[in-house]
Amino acid sequence: MSPEKRTVSWLLGVVVLMGALSWAAVPFYNWFCKVTGYGGTTQVAEQPSDHEIDEVVRVRFDANVDKNLDWSFKPMQNRMDLKIGENALAFYEAVNTSDEPITGTASFNVAPEVAGYYFIKVECFCFTEQTLQPGESIEMPVSFYVDPELVNDRDAKWVRDITLSYTFHRTEPKQAALDEDPAKAVN
The missing domain is CATH 1.20.5 (Single alpha-helices involved in coiled-coils or other helix-helix interfaces)
Structure with missing residues (x-):
C-alpha cells in the first residue's frame, strides 16, 4: 500500500x-x-426505604419554568425536615396559563452535587410527560428518601441541607407525533 x-x-x-x-x-x-450522582443526578429505587437513622436532613424545593413554556410551576412546600432514610412525599403544582394545550417534561437536579448519589426517588412526575389543557392545574407528587449511606461517605457525610430543583421544558407530545407519522414509533 x-x-x-x-x-x-x-x-x-x-x-x-x-x-x-x-x-x-x-x-x-x-x-x-x-x-x-455526578451533576446532582439522583438515583431511582423501585421501593421505599426500609431503614432510617436518627439524623435529620433538610430538603428544600425549587421550581423553574423554561421561558418557552406558558406555565406557572411551584413547590407546594418550601422545605421538609426528615430523618435520613425516612420516606417522604412532596408535591409540586403546575398551571397552564396559556390558551392552548401544552406538554412539558421536567428535568431535575440536586444540590450539592455530592448529595445526588444519595437522593433516591421512588416515584416522580419527571419520569413522564405532562399535558395540561388551557387553565388546567395539576398537583404532582415526588416520593423520595435520602439514603442512610450518606453518613458513611467521606465527602457527603456533612451534608444536611439538600435542594431538589425542577425545571419544566416544553416538549412535543409523543402520541401526537406518532399520530402524525407512525414511522416515528421506536420499538
Whole structure:
C-alpha cells in the first residue's frame, strides 16, 4: 500500500473513531451521572426505604419554568425536615396559563452535587410527560428518601441541607407525533 493510501486510511479511521466516540458520549455521560450522582443526578429505587437513622436532613424545593413554556410551576412546600432514610412525599403544582394545550417534561437536579448519589426517588412526575389543557392545574407528587449511606461517605457525610430543583421544558407530545407519522414509533 502506498504511503498516500496508508495516510488516507489512517485519517479515515480517525474520523470514524471520532464519530463513534461522539455518538457514544451522551449515553455514556448519562450512565456515568446516574451511577455516580455526578451533576446532582439522583438515583431511582423501585421501593421505599426500609431503614432510617436518627439524623435529620433538610430538603428544600425549587421550581423553574423554561421561558418557552406558558406555565406557572411551584413547590407546594418550601422545605421538609426528615430523618435520613425516612420516606417522604412532596408535591409540586403546575398551571397552564396559556390558551392552548401544552406538554412539558421536567428535568431535575440536586444540590450539592455530592448529595445526588444519595437522593433516591421512588416515584416522580419527571419520569413522564405532562399535558395540561388551557387553565388546567395539576398537583404532582415526588416520593423520595435520602439514603442512610450518606453518613458513611467521606465527602457527603456533612451534608444536611439538600435542594431538589425542577425545571419544566416544553416538549412535543409523543402520541401526537406518532399520530402524525407512525414511522416515528421506536420499538
